[in-house]
Amino acid sequence: MLFHVRMDVHLPPDLDEAVRADLIAREKAYSQRLQRAGCWPHLWRIAGEYANYSVFDVGSIDELHDLLAGLPLFPYLTVKVTALATHPSKVVAG
Amino acid sequence: MLFHVRMDVHLPPDLDEAVRADLIAREKAYSQRLQRAGCWPHLWRIAGEYANYSVFDVGSIDELHDLLAGLPLFPYLTVKVTALATHPSKVVAG
Amino acid sequence: MLFHVRMDVHLPPDLDEAVRADLIAREKAYSQRLQRAGCWPHLWRIAGEYANYSVFDVGSIDELHDLLAGLPLFPYLTVKVTALATHPSKVVAG
Amino acid sequence: MLFHVRMDVHLPPDLDEAVRADLIAREKAYSQRLQRAGCWPHLWRIAGEYANYSVFDVGSIDELHDLLAGLPLFPYLTVKVTALATHPSKVVAG
Amino acid sequence: MLFHVRMDVHLPPDLDEAVRADLIAREKAYSQRLQRAGCWPHLWRIAGEYANYSVFDVGSIDELHDLLAGLPLFPYLTVKVTALATHPSKVVAG
Amino acid sequence: MLFHVRMDVHLPPDLDEAVRADLIAREKAYSQRLQRAGCWPHLWRIAGEYANYSVFDVGSIDELHDLLAGLPLFPYLTVKVTALATHPSKVVAG
Amino acid sequence: MLFHVRMDVHLPPDLDEAVRADLIAREKAYSQRLQRAGCWPHLWRIAGEYANYSVFDVGSIDELHDLLAGLPLFPYLTVKVTALATHPSKVVAG
Amino acid sequence: MLFHVRMDVHLPPDLDEAVRADLIAREKAYSQRLQRAGCWPHLWRIAGEYANYSVFDVGSIDELHDLLAGLPLFPYLTVKVTALATHPSKVVAG
Amino acid sequence: MLFHVRMDVHLPPDLDEAVRADLIAREKAYSQRLQRAGCWPHLWRIAGEYANYSVFDVGSIDELHDLLAGLPLFPYLTVKVTALATHPSKVVAG
Amino acid sequence: MLFHVRMDVHLPPDLDEAVRADLIAREKAYSQRLQRAGCWPHLWRIAGEYANYSVFDVGSIDELHDLLAGLPLFPYLTVKVTALATHPSKVVAG
Numbered sequence: 057m058l059f060h061v062r063m064d065v066h067l068p069p070d071l072d073e074a075v076r077a078d079l080i081a082r083e084k085a086y087s088q089r090l091q092r093a094g095c096w097p098h099l100w101r102i103a104g105e106y107a108n109y110s111v112f113d114v115g116s117i118d119e120l121h122d123l124l125a126g127l128p129l130f131p132y133l134t135v136k137v138t139a140l141a142t143h144p145s146k147v148v149a150g
Numbered sequence: 151m152l153f154h155v156r157m158d159v160h161l162p163p164d165l166d167e168a169v170r171a172d173l174i175a176r177e178k179a180y181s182q183r184l185q186r187a188g189c190w191p192h193l194w195r196i197a198g199e200y201a202n203y204s205v206f207d208v209g210s211i212d213e214l215h216d217l218l219a220g221l222p223l224f225p226y227l228t229v230k231v232t233a234l235a236t237h238p239s240k241v242v243a244g
Numbered sequence: 245m246l247f248h249v250r251m252d253v254h255l256p257p258d259l260d261e262a263v264r265a266d267l268i269a270r271e272k273a274y275s276q277r278l279q280r281a282g283c284w285p286h287l288w289r290i291a292g293e294y295a296n297y298s299v300f301d302v303g304s305i306d307e308l309h310d311l312l313a314g315l316p317l318f319p320y321l322t323v324k325v326t327a328l329a330t331h332p333s334k335v336v337a338g
Numbered sequence: 339m340l341f342h343v344r345m346d347v348h349l350p351p352d353l354d355e356a357v358r359a360d361l362i363a364r365e366k367a368y369s370q371r372l373q374r375a376g377c378w379p380h381l382w383r384i385a386g387e388y389a390n391y392s393v394f395d396v397g398s399i400d401e402l403h404d405l406l407a408g409l410p411l412f413p414y415l416t417v418k419v420t421a422l423a424t425h426p427s428k429v430v431a432g
Numbered sequence: 433m434l435f436h437v438r439m440d441v442h443l444p445p446d447l448d449e450a451v452r453a454d455l456i457a458r459e460k461a462y463s464q465r466l467q468r469a470g471c472w473p474h475l476w477r478i479a480g481e482y483a484n485y486s487v488f489d490v491g492s493i494d495e496l497h498d499l500l501a502g503l504p505l506f507p508y509l510t511v512k513v514t515a516l517a518t519h520p521s522k523v524v525a526g
Numbered sequence: 527m528l529f530h531v532r533m534d535v536h537l538p539p540d541l542d543e544a545v546r547a548d549l550i551a552r553e554k555a556y557s558q559r560l561q562r563a564g565c566w567p568h569l570w571r572i573a574g575e576y577a578n579y580s581v582f583d584v585g586s587i588d589e590l591h592d593l594l595a596g597l598p599l600f601p602y603l604t605v606k607v608t609a610l611a612t613h614p615s616k617v618v619a620g
Numbered sequence: 621m622l623f624h625v626r627m628d629v630h631l632p633p634d635l636d637e638a639v640r641a642d643l644i645a646r647e648k649a650y651s652q653r654l655q656r657a658g659c660w661p662h663l664w665r666i667a668g669e670y671a672n673y674s675v676f677d678v679g680s681i682d683e684l685h686d687l688l689a690g691l692p693l694f695p696y697l698t699v700k701v702t703a704l705a706t707h708p709s710k711v712v713a714g
Numbered sequence: 715m716l717f718h719v720r721m722d723v724h725l726p727p728d729l730d731e732a733v734r735a736d737l738i739a740r741e742k743a744y745s746q747r748l749q750r751a752g753c754w755p756h757l758w759r760i761a762g763e764y765a766n767y768s769v770f771d772v773g774s775i776d777e778l779h780d781l782l783a784g785l786p787l788f789p790y791l792t793v794k795v796t797a798l799a800t801h802p803s804k805v806v807a808g
Numbered sequence: 809m810l811f812h813v814r815m816d817v818h819l820p821p822d823l824d825e826a827v828r829a830d831l832i833a834r835e836k837a838y839s840q841r842l843q844r845a846g847c848w849p850h851l852w853r854i855a856g857e858y859a860n861y862s863v864f865d866v867g868s869i870d871e872l873h874d875l876l877a878g879l880p881l882f883p884y885l886t887v888k889v890t891a892l893a894t895h896p897s898k899v900v901a902g
Numbered sequence: 903m904l905f906h907v908r909m910d911v912h913l914p915p916d917l918d919e920a921v922r923a924d925l926i927a928r929e930k931a932y933s934q935r936l937q938r939a940g941c942w943p944h945l946w947r948i949a950g951e952y953a954n955y956s957v958f959d960v961g962s963i964d965e966l967h968d969l970l971a972g973l974p975l976f977p978y979l980t981v982k983v984t985a986l987a988t989h990p991s992k993v994v995a996g
Contacts, residue, residue, distance in 0.1 A: 057305055058194060059327065060203050061386060069977040087239045098192070099240050100152065100205075103233035103963050104907060104970045104983035109154050111194075117245055117385050121329035124386045131351035137386035139197035139247065139327050141309035145181045146193050151963055153985065155762060163319040197305050198249060198312040198325035211761050211903055215987035218762040225727040231762035233905065233985050235967035246382065248391050257507035275427045286380070287428050288340065288393075291421035291493050292437060292500040292513035297342050299382075327385035333369045334381050339493055341515065343574060399433055399573050403517035406574040413539035419574035421435065421515050423497035434570065436579050445695035463615045474568070475616050476528060476581075479609035479681050480625060480688040480701035485530050487568075515573035521557045522569050527681055529703065531856060587621055587855050591705035594856040601821035607856040609623065609703050611685035622852060624861050633789035651897045662850070663898050664810060664863075667775050667891035668719060668782040668795040673812050675852075703855035709839040710851050715869055716946060717891065718955050745991045756944070756957075757992050758904060761985035767906050769946075775809055779893035797811065797891050797949035799873035803933045804945050813950060869949050876950040883915040889950035 057113065058140040059120050063133050064107040082128040090123060111140070151207065152234040153214050157227050158201040176222040184217060205234070245301065246328040247308050251321050252295040270316040278311060299328070339395065340422040341402050345415050346389040364410040372405060393422070433489065434516040435496050439509050440483040458504040466499060487516070527583065528610040529590050533603050534577040552598040560593060581610070621677065622704040623684050627697050628671040646692040654687060675704070715771065716798040717778050721791050722765040740786040748781060769798070809865065810892040811872050815885050816859040834880040842875060863892070903959065904986040905966050909979050910953040928974040936969060957986070 067076060090096040098111035114120045124135055161170060184190040192205035208214045218229055255264060278284040286299035302308045312323055349358060372378040380393035396402045406417055443452060466472040474487035490496045500511055537546060560566040568581035584590045594605055631640060654660040662675035678684045688699055725734060748754040756769035772778045782793055819828060842848040850863035866872045876887055913922060936942040944957035960966045970981055 059385075060194065060196075067977070084239045088241045091239075091241045098205075099237045100154065100234040101237040101967060102154075102983075103235045103905075103967045104981040106971075108237055109232070109234065111192075117327045117329045120327065121383060121385045125388075131349070135386040137327055137384075138203070139305045139308065139325055140194035140203065141197045141305045143193045143195040143202055145178045145185075147182045147185045153761075161319070195309060196325075197247075197309045198323040200313075211985045211987045214985065215759055215761045219764075225725070229762040231760075231985055233963045233966065233983055235964045248382065248384075255507070272427045276429045279427075279429045286393075287425045288342065288422035289425040289497060290342075290513075291423045291435075291497045292511040294501075296425055297420070297422065299380075326391070328382035328391065329385045331381045331383040331390055333366045333373075335370045335373045341573075399515045399517045402515065403571060403573045407576075413537070417574040419515055419572075421493045421496065421513055423493045436570065436572075443695070460615045464617045467615075467617045474581075475613045476530065476610035477613040477685060478530075478701075479611045479623075479685045480699040482689075484613055485608070485610065487570075514579070516570040516579065517573045519569045519571040519578055521554045521561075523558045523561045529855075587703045588705045590703065591853060591855045595858075601819070605856040607703055607854075609681045609684065609701055611681045624852065624854075631789070648897045652899045655897075655899045662863075663895045664812065664892035665779060665895040666795075666812075667717075667779045667893045668793040670783075672895055673890070673892065675850075702861070704852035704861065705855045707851045707853040707860055709836045709843075711840045711843045718946065718948075742991045746993045749991075749993045757989045758906065758957075758986035759989040760906075761987045766989055767984070767986065769944075775891045775893045778891065795891055796955070797869045797872065797889055798946035798955065799869045799949045801945045801947040801954055803930045803937075805934045805937045811949075873947060873949045877952075883913070887950040889948075 057115065059112045059114065060138040060140050061110045061112060061124065062102075062107065062136045063110065063127075063129075064105070064135075065129055066132050066134065067106070067129075079128050079132075086126070086128055095119075095123065151209065153206045153208065154232040154234050155204045155206060155218065156196075156201065156230045157204065157221075157223075158199070158229075159223055160226050160228065161200070161223075173222050173226075180220070180222055189213075189217065245303065247300045247302065248326040248328050249298045249300060249312065250290075250295065250324045251298065251315075251317075252293070252323075253317055254320050254322065255294070255317075267316050267320075274314070274316055283307075283311065339397065341394045341396065342420040342422050343392045343394060343406065344384075344389065344418045345392065345409075345411075346387070346417075347411055348414050348416065349388070349411075361410050361414075368408070368410055377401075377405065433491065435488045435490065436514040436516050437486045437488060437500065438478075438483065438512045439486065439503075439505075440481070440511075441505055442508050442510065443482070443505075455504050455508075462502070462504055471495075471499065527585065529582045529584065530608040530610050531580045531582060531594065532572075532577065532606045533580065533597075533599075534575070534605075535599055536602050536604065537576070537599075549598050549602075556596070556598055565589075565593065621679065623676045623678065624702040624704050625674045625676060625688065626666075626671065626700045627674065627691075627693075628669070628699075629693055630696050630698065631670070631693075643692050643696075650690070650692055659683075659687065715773065717770045717772065718796040718798050719768045719770060719782065720760075720765065720794045721768065721785075721787075722763070722793075723787055724790050724792065725764070725787075737786050737790075744784065744786055753777075753781065809867065811864045811866065812890040812892050813862045813864060813876065814854075814859065814888040815862065815879075815881075816857070816887075817881055818884050818886065819858070819881075831880050831884075838878065838880055847871075847875065903961065905958045905960065906984040906986050907956045907958060907970065908948075908953065908982045909956065909973075909975075910951070910981075911975055912978050912980065913952070913975075925974050925978075932972070932974055941965075941969065 087096065087099065091099065095113050096110060097113050100109050102108060112120055112123065114123065120137070124130065127133065181190065181193065185193065189207050190204060191207050194203050196202060206214055206217065208217065214231070218224065221227065275284065275287065279287065283301050284298060285301050288297050290296060300308055300311065302311065308325070312318065315321065369378065369381065373381065377395050378392060379395050382391050384390060394402055394405065396405065402419070406412065409415065463472065463475065467475065471489050472486060473489050476485050478484060488496055488499065490499065496513070500506065503509065557566065557569065561569065565583050566580060567583050570579050572578060582590055582593065584593065590607070594600065597603065651660065651663065655663065659677050660674060661677050664673050666672060676684055676687065678687065684701070688694065691697065745754065745757065749757065753771050754768060755771050758767050760766060770778055770781065772781065778795070782788065785791065839848065839851065843851065847865050848862060849865050852861050854860060864872055864875065866875065872889070876882065879885065933942065933945065937945065941959050942956060943959050946955050948954060958966055958969065960969065966983070970976065973979065
C-alpha cells in the first residue's frame, strides 16, 4: 500500500552543532534501514529546500504512522501524507 | 533529470460525453506512450481526487514542458512542477 | 483501515431540477448501500454547508478511491482524504 | 450534540523531557476519562502528524469549550471545531 | 445556544432580473420571520461586501443547519459556522 | 458605529505564571469596564480556541483603535477588524 | 472618517462590448462625482491588475457601504474594506 | 527601472479555435515588439504551466501598466507585479 | 512615482522596555523626516493592528528600498510593496 | 538550464552583530563567486523586503541544490525554485 509523504525539516539555526550532527546521522541510518527493508522505495530531495518527497510502501496506516513518528527528526518535521491509488493509465508496476 | 509533478483535472461536469471519452482515451494513450519511452517512470492516483502525482525523467526543462503541454487534458489541468535532487540518504538509485 | 474524508458539493444553482433530484437520489441510495455494507461507518453534515465529514473503513486505498470515484455526485465534489491511524490514547475500539 | 474537532500539537522540541512526559501522561488520563464518560466517542491519529481528528458529544457549547480548554496540552494546541448536523443520508445512528 | 455565521452571497451578475428580485424578496421575508422568532438575534452587513455576519440562537445543530439550508439564497452562499461559548469576561448576558 | 473584531490570543506556554495571571486579570477588568461603558456590546468565546468574536460600538475609528491597542493582552493578540453596516433585512435595532 | 478599500474587477472576457463600455462609462462618472464631492480622496490603479486601492472619507459605515454597493461595477467586484485610524507618527493631516 | 511580473493565462478550454489562434498570434507579435524595443528584457515559460515570469524595463509605473493592460490576452490574465531594486551583491549589471 | 506599502510590525512582547522605546522613538523621527521631505505623503494606522498602510513618492525603486530598509523597525517588519499607476477615473492629482 | 528562485531571508533581529556581519559578508562573497562563474546570471532585490528573485543557470538539478544549500544564509532562508522553459515568444536568447 503506497503513501506519498512530503517532509519539511525545521532545524533551529542555533541548534548545538553536535546535537545537529547526531540527529542527522541517526536520521540517515534510520531512513536507510527502512529503504533496505523495502518500505521506503522513493526518496527525493526537493531542490533548494530542506524537504523531501517520499513514497512509503506499508501494510497498514498504523505501520506508516509508527515509521514516520519514529524518525529522529520527527519533532522538527512538518509532514503531509497522501494515500496513493493505482492510476488507470499506469502501464508498469509502480 | 527528475521532476515531481502534481496534476489536478478540472473537466466541466456538463462536458459532452463523447468529447470527454475521446479526451480521456487520447490522454491514456499519450501517457502510456511516454511511460513506455521511460520519461514518465511514476504515476499514482491521489486517492479520492481527479488528480495524480507523477515523476518525469527528462533531458531538459523544455522537454518536460513540451511533454506536459502536449497532454490532451492540458487545457483542463492545474499543474505544479517541482525539481527533484538526489537525497543524501538515498541508498538505491532513484 | 480507516480514512477520514471531507466532501464539498458544488452543484450549479441553475442545474436542471430533474437532473438535480435524480443525482441526489442516486447519491443517497449509493451512500446507504455502502453504509449498510459497513465501509462507510460515519457520515456527518457540516452545519451550514453542503459538505460532509465521513469515515470510510476499507481494505485498500484502491477500494477507497473506487468507492469515492463511483459517487454519482463525484464530478461535482471537492474531496480531501486523510489516513487515520490508531490514537495511543484511544480506549475503545474505533 | 456532536462536534468535529481537529487538534494539532506543537510541543517545542527542546521542552524538558520530564515536563513533556508528565504533560502527555496527564493528557492521556484526561482524554481517557472523557472517553469513558462518553463525551469523546471518536479519536483518531492523523497519519504522520502530531494531530488528531476527534468527535465530541456534549450537551452545550460551553461544555465543549471547557472540556477542550481543560486539556493539559491546550496551551500547545491549535484547535478547529466544526458543528456536525445529522446527514440526510445517514442510515445508522451516528 | 449561539452560533456565529458568515454568509457570502455569489449571485451571478447575469442572473435574470426577475429571478434575482424574487430571490432577494423571499430571502428578506424568510430572514425577518426568523429574526422575529428570536433565532436570528444579530445580522450585520459586512461593509463593502455582499456578505453578512450573523448570530443564530438555536436549540440544536440540526435546527441551525435546517434554518441555513432553508435560506432561499442558500445555493448561492458560502457559509462558515462557528460555535460560540460564553466568554469568561462577559458581564452582561449575551 | 459598529465594528466586528476577531481576537486570537497567543500567550507563550512558558510565560511566568504570575505574569500570566496578572495580564489576564487586568484584561478582564479592562474589558468589563468597556462593556459597562457600552462600547463593547458583544463578546463571545470561539469554542475550542483562545480567541473571541466581539462587536464594538464606538464614535470613531481612532477611538476603536485606542480601545484595542489599550488591551493589556494587545502585544499577544492577532486582531482583525471588520466595519459593520446596517443590513437591509434587519428588523430589530442591532 | 477614512476607509482603505481594495477593489478587484472581474468582468467576463466575453461580456457584450456595448454592455462593457456602458458599465465602465457609468462607473467613471459615478466615481468622479464622488471624488468631486470629496468622499473619495484617493484612487490609484494597482499596476498590472484590473484593481485599485482607494481611500474613502465618509461620515458613517452605512454611507460607505451604500457608496460602494452603488458602484455600477459592484456585481463584478471583490471588495476589501479596512478601517484607517490616525497614525501616531503622522505629521500632516491625512 | 525593473519590474518582475508573473502572468497566468486562463483561456477557457471551449474558446472558439479561431479566436484563440488570433489572440495568441496578436499576443506574440505584441510581446516581440516590446522585446525588440528593449522594455521586456526577460521572458521565461514556467515549466508545466500556461504562465510566465517576465522582467520589464520601463521609465514609469504608468508605462508598465499601459504595456501590461495592452496585452491582447490581458482580459484572460492574472498578473502579479513586483518592483525590483538593485541587489547589494549584484556584480554585473542586471 | 507612487508605491503603496503595507507594514506589519512584529515586536517580541518580551523585548527590553528601553530598547522598545528607543526603537519606536527613532522610527517616529525617521518617518517624520521622510514625511516632511515629501516622500512619504500618506501614512495611516490599520485599525486594531500594529500595522500601517502608506504611500511613498520616490524617484526610483532603489530609493524606495533604501528608505524602507533604513527604517529602525525594519528587522521586525513584514513589508508588502505595490506599484501604483494613475487611475483612468482619477479627477484630482493624487 | 534555467531555474527561477525566490529567497526570503529570516535573520533573527537579536542575532549577535558580529555573527550577522560575518554571515552577510560570506554570503556576498559566495554569491559573487557564483555570479562570476556564470551560474547566477540574475539577482534582484525585491523592493521593501529582505528577499530576492534570482535566476540560476546550471547543468543539473543536483548542482542547483548544492549551490543553494551551500549558501551561508541557507539555514535562515525560505527558498522556492521554479523550473524555467524557453518561452515560445522569446525573441532574444534568454
